[in-house]
Amino acid sequence: MEAPRGGALSRKISETTVRRLSLYLRILEEVEGAGTDTISSEELAGRADTTAAQVRKDLSLFGSFGKRGLGYAVIQLASGLREILGLDRSWRVALVGAGRIGSALFEYAGFRQRRFDIVAVLDADPGKRGTRWDGIPVRDTADLEEVLRTEAIDIVILAVPAAAVPGVLDRVIAAGVKGILNFAPMQLRVPADVAVQDVNMVMELEALSFALSQAKAAQG
Amino acid sequence: MEAPRGGALSRKISETTVRRLSLYLRILEEVEGAGTDTISSEELAGRADTTAAQVRKDLSLFGSFGKRGLGYAVIQLASGLREILGLDRSWRVALVGAGRIGSALFEYAGFRQRRFDIVAVLDADPGKRGTRWDGIPVRDTADLEEVLRTEAIDIVILAVPAAAVPGVLDRVIAAGVKGILNFAPMQLRVPADVAVQDVNMVMELEALSFALSQAKAAQG
DNA sequence: CTACCTTTGTGAAGGTTTTCACAAGCCGCG
DNA sequence: CGCGGCTTGTGAAAACCTTCACAAAGGTAG
Numbered sequence: 372m373e374a375p376r377g378g379a380l381s382r383k384i385s386e387t388t389v390r391r392l393s394l395y396l397r398i399l400e401e402v403e404g405a406g407t408d409t410i411s412s413e414e415l416a417g418r419a420d421t422t423a424a425q426v427r428k429d430l431s432l433f434g435s436f437g438k439r440g441l442g443y444a445v446i447q448l449a450s451g452l453r454e455i456l457g458l459d460r461s462w463r464v465a466l467v468g469a470g471r472i473g474s475a476l477f478e479y480a481g482f483r484q485r486r487f488d489i490v491a492v493l494d495a496d497p498g499k500r501g502t503r504w505d506g507i508p509v510r511d512t513a514d515l516e517e518v519l520r521t522e523a524i525d526i527v528i529l530a531v532p533a534a535a536v537p538g539v540l541d542r543v544i545a546a547g548v549k550g551i552l553n554f555a556p557m558q559l560r561v562p563a564d565v566a567v568q569d570v571n572m573v574m575e576l577e578a579l580s581f582a583l584s585q586a587k588a589a590q591g
Numbered sequence: 592m593e594a595p596r597g598g599a600l601s602r603k604i605s606e607t608t609v610r611r612l613s614l615y616l617r618i619l620e621e622v623e624g625a626g627t628d629t630i631s632s633e634e635l636a637g638r639a640d641t642t643a644a645q646v647r648k649d650l651s652l653f654g655s656f657g658k659r660g661l662g663y664a665v666i667q668l669a670s671g672l673r674e675i676l677g678l679d680r681s682w683r684v685a686l687v688g689a690g691r692i693g694s695a696l697f698e699y700a701g702f703r704q705r706r707f708d709i710v711a712v713l714d715a716d717p718g719k720r721g722t723r724w725d726g727i728p729v730r731d732t733a734d735l736e737e738v739l740r741t742e743a744i745d746i747v748i749l750a751v752p753a754a755a756v757p758g759v760l761d762r763v764i765a766a767g768v769k770g771i772l773n774f775a776p777m778q779l780r781v782p783a784d785v786a787v788q789d790v791n792m793v794m795e796l797e798a799l800s801f802a803l804s805q806a807k808a809a810q811g
Numbered sequence: 812c813t814a815c816c817t818t819t820g821t822g823a824a825g826g827t828t829t830t831c832a833c834a835a836g837c838c839g840c841g
Numbered sequence: 842c843g844c845g846g847c848t849t850g851t852g853a854a855a856a857c858c859t860t861c862a863c864a865a866a867g868g869t870a871g
Contacts, residue, residue, distance in 0.1 A: 420778055657819050
């Protein structure tokens with residue numbers, strides 16, 4: 372039993388599966404706080420807005436976490452999911468772009484909770500240089516390479532204006548960073564070994580716009 | 592030719608298709624600025640990081656927008672996509688939660704460009720009340736129902752702390768709002784006729800964490 | 812007008828993801 | 842210890858999505 376686990380998977384795991392795993396983990400942490408120590412696929416599915424079969428299939432891709440007749444031990448499953456998702460360690464994150472969005476992200480407690488530690492902040496604006504955010508000096512984007520290297524950065528959060536993206540992106544990639552969280556509304560072209568996740572709020576609003584328009588059209 | 596268009600669709604359109612349509616529109620607006628007046632599915636696909644067949648299939652769900660041998664007229668296709676996505680009108684948006692994230696969103700120009708007009712801002716903090724953001728008064732969340740009604744709000748951006756979400760959500764739904772953009776890291780339970788889009792940056796970072804862990808495991 | 816080049820729109824094929832359904836396994840109780 | 846109720850893990854089926862491949866159609870040049 373319990374063969375694959377965190378290791379190198381043979382099967383390719385889809386983006387949607389990873390999102391669900393992430394969601395399961397959040398739910399487990401919520402119910403753990405509430406004192407529940409065991410949970411069935413049925414209940415987990417109810418809270419995650421999916422089906423019990425989906426939950427079991429997702430988990431079965433990584434091993435055997437449950438007990439038949441009983442369900443899943445909450446603490447154990449949470450820990451298993453953390454291992455699968457690579458959350459059993461901390462990640463060193465650099466925030467590039469200290470504008471409104473950057474500042475909101477920096478303050479956001481959810482990152483630190485998951486051990487995504489923002490250990491460097493950079494901005495091109497000379498006016499910002501020298502100020503400190505919660506003790507971390509805002510450094511010049513000109514020093515990007517040096518900061519990425521000396522701080523051993525794993526992940527870059529790109530929160531600069533669209534016009535500034537291409538230049539910064541090339542340098543981030545050249546510096547060997549393999550993970551980018553992109554807030555600019557543009558497609559980043561990156562080598563295959565670099566992972567990019569986009570956060571595009573306009574796209575989300577457009578999806579709402581589409582849904583609302585459809586509903587209106589259907590209903591008359 | 593050109594039968595379905597914006598109207599009530601028989602086929603159910605998937606979330607991923609809508610995201611691609613949104614992306615196509617952004618690309619068309621970019622190349623339009625550059626003076627191109629015609630574009631092939633091949634070129635659009637290249638810029639959208641997908642395949643020509645995918646582009647044609649996506650568009651064919653809504654009608655016939657191209658000319659064989661020539662490609663798509665950029666301006667016309669952009670306008671067709673705006674109609675499909677419901678962007679051929681403005682949307683009245685209320686921002687609930689005037690904290691760091693709310694403030695960053697309010698300033699973000701991308702929303703106004705697409706005619707998502709933030710016409711109301713609410714917050715529970717009495718200290719914020721009476722201040723004005725770009726001329727819009729920050730109002731008390733206690734007045735939520737009245738504001739949603741008098742301002743004829745289409746979409747609510749939920750940017751309040753997780754603990755405050757359940758109370759606010761119920762009232763937003765009761766007030767008849769059918770579209771919600773949710774920034775709280777929790778599943779919203781809503782009636783079937785209410786559309787929700789989640790923006791969850793922790794989940795995006797976790798997807799990066801997973802990808803980076805996988806890569807490390809594979810490579811040794 | 813015809814021949815030829817190009818690119819769309821779309822059935823059919825292929826692939827992936829989700830759902831179904833049930834044997835296997837765990838627990839508690841008598 | 843054996844039975845019954847419950848829930849997992851998983852092949853098989855169904856649904857969904859993407860890719861292929863080609864007929865249909867616009868344009869152009871001769």
